Amino acid sequence: MKKSMLSTKQSYLVCAIGVVALFGILMGVCESGLVNAYIKGIMMTCCIAIIMTTSLNLTIGVLGQLTLGCCGFEAIGAYSAALMSKLLVANGVAMDPTLRFLLTTLVGGVVACVFGVLVGIPALRLHGDYLAIITLGFGEIIRVIIQNLKVAGGMGLDKGAAGQALIGIDRLANLYVVFWITVVTVVLLFMFARSRYGRAVKAIRDDEIAANASGINITYMKVLVFAISAFFAGIAGGIFAQYIGSLNPAMAGWLQSINYVIMVVFGGMGSLTGSIVSAIGLTILPELLRAFSSYRMLVYSVALVLIMIFRPQGIFGNWEFSLTKVINKIFYPVKVREHGKPKQDGADGKSEKAVKSGKSAKEADKTAGKATKTKEAQA
Amino acid sequence: MSEPILKAEHLGITFGGLKAVSDFNMTINSGELIGLIGPNGAGKTTVFNLLTGVYQPTEGEFFLDGERMNGKKTYQVVRAGIARTFQNIRLFGQMAVEENVLVAFNESFSYHMGGAIFRTPKFWKQEREMHAKAIDLLKIFGLEGLAETEAANLPYGAQRKLEIARALATGMKLLLLDEPAAGMNPTETEDLLNCINTIRDRFGIAILLIEHDMSLVMNVCQRIQVLDYGRTIASGTPEEIANNPQVISAYLGSDDDDDDESEEEA
Numbered sequence: 001m002k003k004s005m006l007s008t009k010q011s012y013l014v015c016a017i018g019v020v021a022l023f024g025i026l027m028g029v030c031e032s033g034l035v036n037a038y039i040k041g042i043m044m045t046c047c048i049a050i051i052m053t054t055s056l057n058l059t060i061g062v063l064g065q066l067t068l069g070c071c072g073f074e075a076i077g078a079y080s081a082a083l084m085s086k087l088l089v090a091n092g093v094a095m096d097p098t099l100r101f102l103l104t105t106l107v108g109g110v111v112a113c114v115f116g117v118l119v120g121i122p123a124l125r126l127h128g129d130y131l132a133i134i135t136l137g138f139g140e141i142i143r144v145i146i147q148n149l150k151v152a153g154g155m156g157l158d159k160g161a162a163g164q165a166l167i168g169i170d171r172l173a174n175l176y177v178v179f180w181i182t183v184v185t186v187v188l189l190f191m192f193a194r195s196r197y198g199r200a201v202k203a204i205r206d207d208e209i210a211a212n213a214s215g216i217n218i219t220y221m222k223v224l225v226f227a228i229s230a231f232f233a234g235i236a237g238g239i240f241a242q243y244i245g246s247l248n249p250a251m252a253g254w255l256q257s258i259n260y261v262i263m264v265v266f267g268g269m270g271s272l273t274g275s276i277v278s279a280i281g282l283t284i285l286p287e288l289l290r291a292f293s294s295y296r297m298l299v300y301s302v303a304l305v306l307i308m309i310f311r312p313q314g315i316f317g318n319w320e321f322s323l324t325k326v327i328n329k330i331f332y333p334v335k336v337r338e339h340g341k342p343k344q345d346g347a348d349g350k351s352e353k354a355v356k357s358g359k360s361a362k363e364a365d366k367t368a369g370k371a372t373k374t375k376e377a378q379a
Numbered sequence: 380m381s382e383p384i385l386k387a388e389h390l391g392i393t394f395g396g397l398k399a400v401s402d403f404n405m406t407i408n409s410g411e412l413i414g415l416i417g418p419n420g421a422g423k424t425t426v427f428n429l430l431t432g433v434y435q436p437t438e439g440e441f442f443l444d445g446e447r448m449n450g451k452k453t454y455q456v457v458r459a460g461i462a463r464t465f466q467n468i469r470l471f472g473q474m475a476v477e478e479n480v481l482v483a484f485n486e487s488f489s490y491h492m493g494g495a496i497f498r499t500p501k502f503w504k505q506e507r508e509m510h511a512k513a514i515d516l517l518k519i520f521g522l523e524g525l526a527e528t529e530a531a532n533l534p535y536g537a538q539r540k541l542e543i544a545r546a547l548a549t550g551m552k553l554l555l556l557d558e559p560a561a562g563m564n565p566t567e568t569e570d571l572l573n574c575i576n577t578i579r580d581r582f583g584i585a586i587l588l589i590e591h592d593m594s595l596v597m598n599v600c601q602r603i604q605v606l607d608y609g610r611t612i613a614s615g616t617p618e619e620i621a622n623n624p625q626v627i628s629a630y631l632g633s634d635d636d637d638d639d640e641s642e643e644e645a
Contacts, residue, residue, distance in 0.1 A: 188496055195495035195502070196481070196488045203471045203482040210469035213431065214483040215457035215549050318473070 011324035018323050019183055026179060042287055044175055044243050047182040048236045049279035053263040054189050054272050055232030060261065061270035061318070062193055063225045064205030066128065068257045069119070069135030070233050072142035075252035076115050077108030077234025078241035079152055082169040084108070085242065089170065101172035105181070105238030112234025113227050120226035124219065136254050143252035152249070166247040173243035181239065185232055189272055192228065201225055202270075266307065267314050274316030281315075382445055384409050384553050384585045385461075389439035390429055391609075399425045400609040403439070407553065407585045412575070414600035414617075415589050418629060422609040423589045424466060427555050430587075431463050432456040444552065458486055462551035464542045466558045466589075472531030476522055476541055479530050480513040483548035513548070519581070520544050520574060536567045540574065547578060553585045554578075560592045568595060575599060597621065605629065 006014065026043070029035050056070050081104040088100060095103075123134045146152050152166050192198055200221050203211040212218050241247055250256075267278030285303065289296045307315075383406045391401040400422040407413055415423050428434045430441065432453040440449050443459055451459065462483075471479050488509065494502045517523040520540040525533065530541060539559055546554055556575070560568045572595060579586055590596045596603060597617045604614040607629040613620055620626055 191496045191498065192492070196485050196490070197492065197495060199474070199478055199482050200485055202474055202478075206471035206473050207469045210465070210471065210545075211482065212453045213457060213463055213465075213469075214545060215454050215462075215486050216482070217452075217454045 006324050006328060011322075014323050014327060023176075023179060027176065030175065040175055042284065044173065044178060044239075046280050046283045047175075047178045048240050048243070049260070049263065049283045050182050050276050051185045051232055051236040051239070052260050053267065053275040053279040054186055055229045055236075056260050057264045057267070057270065057272060057275045058189055058193070058201075059225055059229040060264050061268070061275075062198065062205065063201050063222065065124065065222065065226075066132045066261075067135040067226075067229075068132050068254055068261065069137075069139035069142075070229065070260055071254070071256040072135075072139035072252050073112040073116060073230040073233035074237035074240065074256075075142055075146060075247075075249070077105075077112040077237030078247050078251065079108075079146060079166065079237075080111040080234070081105055081108030081238030082166060082241040082247055083151060085170055085172070086168075097170075097172050098174065098177055100170075101174070101177065101242055104172075104242065105235055108238030108241070109231045109234040112237065113231035116227040116230025117223060120223040120230075121219075124222040124226060136257070139252055139254050139257055143249050146252060147249040152247075167245070169241055169245050169247065171242060171245040173239050178239055178243075181235065185235065186272065186276065189228075189232075193272065197221070197224075205270075262304065265314055266304070268316035268318060269314060270318040271314070271316040271320055273321035274314055274319075277315055277321075383407060384411075385430070385441065385443055385587075386445075387430070387439065387441040390426075390436050390441055391438040392425065392429060392434055393437045398609055400429065400606075401438075403429075403606075403609075403611060405587075405604060407587060409552070409585050410579065410583055411602070412579055412586045412588065412600050414596040414603040415587060415606065416591075416593075416596055416603060416620075417606035421606040423606055424557060425609070426606070427463055427557055427587075427589065430456075430555060431461055457549050457551070460550070460552035461555065462546035462549040462553075463555035464539075464546050464557055464559060466561065468535075468538050468542055470530040470533075470538055470541060470545075472529065474530060475527050476517065476530055476533065477510070477513050477526040479541055479545050480516055480548045481509055483545045484509050484513065487550065516544050516548055519577065536563060536570070539563070539571065543574070543578070547582065551584065553587065556586060556588045556590075558589055558591060560590060560595050568592060571595075572599060 030040065052070065052074065056067075059065055059067055059070075084107045085100065085104040088095065088104070119135070119138050123131060123138070126134055193201070200211065200216045203214065203216060204218055204221055208218060237251075240251075263278045263282050264275055266282060267274030267276070286296060286300050289299050292299050385405065385407040387403055387405045390403040392399050403426060405413070415426065417423055425434065429436050430448075432448070432451050432455065436449060440447060442448060443456075443461060446459065448456055448459065448461075471482060474482070488505050490499065490502045490505055493499075514523050514526060517526055520537075520543070522537060522541060522544065525537065530538070533541060543554075543556070543559065559575070560571055563571065575586065575588075576599065578584070588596065588600060600617060602615065603617055603620045605612050605620060605623075605626050612625045612629055613623045615623070
């Protein structure tokens with residue numbers, strides 16, 4: 001029976017092929033001139049949103065700690081990357097643009113990660129609403145500090161006058177490179193979530209006291225997850241800075257953070273694939289609604305409310321979409337249920353649950369299919 | 380027996396002006412099953428919280444295998460070898476039964492983040508080993524068929540068992556069971572009794588048991604210690620305890636205000 005299913009290695013291969021195929025489509029439509037700069041811009045924004053949402057989902061959905069300061073870290077990453085890039089140019093360092101883009105983005109991620117640890121250690125002593133408020137406050141602090149920093153276009157911290165945007169950042173972000181950064185981010189998050197670390201994190205979400213009594217160092221795990229989230233938020237910020245070319249402190253504001261939290265909740269808490277779908281969907285939706293001109297945001301809000309009413313657990317719930325599962329379903333339609341079968345990495349472990357809740361799984365399948373189609377259609 | 384597994388000396392804790400537990404002494408040797416009983420509010424769970432580092436004792440010390448445990452955090456105490464279950468079941472509800480056990484195995488893994496991310500051979504080897512160990516452990520409790528079920532969907536008795544299985548998975552030397560038979564019917568209690576005996580014989584561990592079900596306590600415990608108002612009022616074999624006038628008065632009341640508590644006991 002086991003032979004009829006895809007093995008773990010095969011399922012990895014399938015995923016790799018899927019990603020490469022997606023990249024092929026992306027490259028095809030971009031090179032053949034089928035899409036204009038506007039569409040390419042949306043795709044770039046989608047990638048940034050995917051990185052932000054999946055990494056935020058690790059904290060909110062998997063660890064179960066509500067934070068509202070993710071854009072603070074994004075802003076730190078964005079400004080660090082931008083300033084690093086300017087510094088390199090000012091010092092006359094000749095470098096391949098792609099290499100410079102990767103390096104500065106990485107610097108953005110690392111700086112954000114350091115701040116993540118610094119903020120996380122005191123903040124993560126709190127739970128629930130209190131943590132949300134303290135992270136919200138942190139985001140605002142970042143915004144105000146950046147607004148006044150001289151290097152970031154402000155007047156200096158002691159002057160008190162609001163600064164303006166940081167402009168003239170080299171626009172090095174390349175859609176292909178950003179695509180692969182996004183892929184690497186999602187893969188890393190998956191590997192983390194499907195390991196002993198991920199299990200420990202989920203245990204903390206389900207019952208902190210019991211996790212502690214099972215020998216898990218709660219503080220360490222929480223700060224670790226917080227730092228990972230901050231790191232990828234910084235990466236997203238670095239990409240953003242070098243895609244837009246100018247930065248405004250308002251990007252660190254809580255409204256932006258809430259936007260990403262909405263994407264996480266909308267995609268399903270704890271479902272990384274759900275986050276991907278919702279990040280793409282909620283980035284494209286406002287663009288599609290441009291036809292409604294001034295009623296655009298109204299329609300967007302109504303759409304959000306309706307979806308939350310009819311599917312409060314988010315599009316995917318905590319279910320993960322998996323190519324392997326789809327292939328198994330298509331090519332090996334026999335219902336394979338074997339107790340105590342080795343837990344395979346992919347989503348196979350959860351397949352039983354999916355079979356049980358067949359209806360919702362099918363529904364999600366449809367949504368996923370739609371999402372891929374949307375992406376293709378948009379491409 | 381050479382060194383006792385657990386040695387508590389004059390352990391006590393004060394909350395503000397309230398002495399919740401005072402002068403608590405206990406010695407447990409490996410393979411022993413000790414009962415800790417007492418009326419509600421006597422401080423039994425507080426003793427558990429002291430022994431697992433949830434509270435820090437304000438006086439006295441305790442040793443696990445000769446190692447001083449004062450000042451250690453809960454997860455450090457657990458890694459050193461004291462695991463517990465809870466009075467009100469605490470499972471990782473949204474995780475599969477097997478995952479619940481695997482979480483407790485966490486410290487037996489040695490692969491690091493890099494290993495997890497790059498899926499090194501070490502990662503696969505350890506994951507396979509731990510899976511096999513988890514299934515073996517679940518088999519003892521007859522839960523192997525439910526390995527993929529979400530823990531929150533288990534029936535009550537199975538949840539209790541899973542909690543014990545998870546505690547065992549931490550690789551402890553001393554197991555603290557907080558009212559494992561609470562809310563169980565006689566058949567389930569009987570089943571649990573067999574389970575406790577099996578794991579004690581098989582793993583050679585020491586068990587400290589809080590329980591209100593007197594038949595269970597009297598049947599399985601080698602020694603019993605009785606708490607009342609945070610003080611130890613008696614300790615000895617089940618027969619000695621059953622005939623101890625102080626214990627009887629603590630449970631049934633020596634004066635006229637005895638009605639409510641005796642009812643609870645029955």
